[in-house]
Amino acid sequence: MTAAEVLRYAAFSADPDGGNPAGVVLDAAGLDDGAMLGIAAALGYSETAFLTAPTAAAPPAGAVAEAGRGFTVRYFSPKAEVPFCGHATVAAAVALAERTGAGELVFETRAGTVPVSVTAVEGRLRATLTSVVPHVEEIGAADLAEALAALDWPAADLDPAFPPRIAYAGARHLVLGAGRRARLADLAYDFARLETLMRRLDLTTVQLVHRAGPALFHVRDPFPVGGVVEDPATGAAAAAFGAYARELGLVPADAVLTLHQGEDLGRPGVLTVELRAGDPRVRVSGEGVRIP
Incomplete structure (x- = not known):
């Protein structure tokens, strides 16, 4: 080789x-x-x-x-x-x-x-x-408003159970909860506008999340700073989301979460996120296969 x-x-x-x-x-x-x-x-x-x-x-x-x-x-x-x-x-x-x-x-x-x-x-x-040791931080009101404007998401479409936060587990991601699965499916955003905001906030992706069950989530990740419209399955964002969900008390300290991503792109994938009480780090699992 x-x-x-x-x-x-x-x-x-x-x-x-x-x-x-x-x-x-x-x-x-x-x-x-x-x-x-x-x-x-x-x-x-x-x-x-x-x-x-x-x-x-x-x-x-x-x-x-x-x-x-x-x-x-x-x-x-x-x-x-x-x-x-x-x-x-x-x-x-x-x-x-x-x-x-x-x-x-x-x-x-x-x-x-x-x-x-x-x-x-x-x-x-x-x-x-x-993951490395994660952390979660607030996002300013003006920055949140700009993110929603770039996404063309009305604030009313956010899930109030998922407060917007910036979460880190090796890279920074803005976490936003969608109140409806249809809101998540309808993703058409202003690429340049979101990229500008993400560069200013040093964000890698925006983690858009819809909760489908106690431990089941659908997620999407716009990635304009990387030069692509969307990342089909995002392990770093999954780790950051696990830290976010635990810190905000949305899941138990010991939990195994299943994230479905890529369905709306025609590339379905499954990410498993494991949280362990007493260990701040997050474990993310998935299969892999060579592309011919």
């Missing part, structure tokens, strides 16, 4: 036509920032993961020690580098497991250390990433 060989995987689906496609470069040694951005732009997926390996994978001081094979990972959208990407993490972990077997991995990202566990069940590979 050459340093620039680009693999293509679908994350959060066992179907190559489902989930979120990601590029994976398993040996990015020798590629500079311009080369990586060029590869990501040419591929056109929302993100491509670039690995260099192995590293010592030593956790930072005070972190929980994690055993596993270590890699430094950088993520590029077609427009810019992002600090962390969940679906490209799942894709890269599955790609590695196909070559060296299931097991424990440690990804050193710009956002921090991300342990990843890969398991094989009936010939299908499933990866679980553990």
Whole structure:
């Protein structure tokens, strides 16, 4: 394999036509920032993961020690580098497991250390990433009004049970709750206007959420800052949403949430979000498969 060989995987689906496609470069040694951005732009997926390996994978001081094979990972959208990407993490972990077997991995990202566990069940590979320590913050009234204007969402369409917040679990996402599934399905927004706001607030996506059951959610993620209209299945936003839902008391401290994403794009995917009482980090799981 050459340093620039680009693999293509679908994350959060066992179907190559489902989930979120990601590029994976398993040996990015020798590629500079311009080369990586060029590869990501040419591929056109929302993100491509670039690995260099192995590293010592030593956790930072005070972190929980994690055993596993270590890699430094950088993520590029077609427009810019992002600090962390969940679906490209799942894709890269599955790609590695196909070559060296299931097991424990440690990804050193710009956002921090991300342990990843890969398991094989009936010939299908499933990866679980553990986020960095998350946090949730308020959004100003004027910024919220601008976000709604860019989305063309009346404030009355928001679900009052889901207060708007900015949530972080490796990247920043604005979380907005839709009161109706139809509101979520009807997504047509002002690309340039939303991009401008997101750049000012340092947002990676806007996580639009509709609750379909106690632990069941439908989500969509506009991603204009990455150069694409929408991300089909977004692991980083899923982790941020898990932190948000727990902090606001919308789910129990111990919970397993199921997020359906991509249905409105014709690329259905399923993300599993696990919360554990006493552990602030969020675990996000999903299957992955190579795209022929």
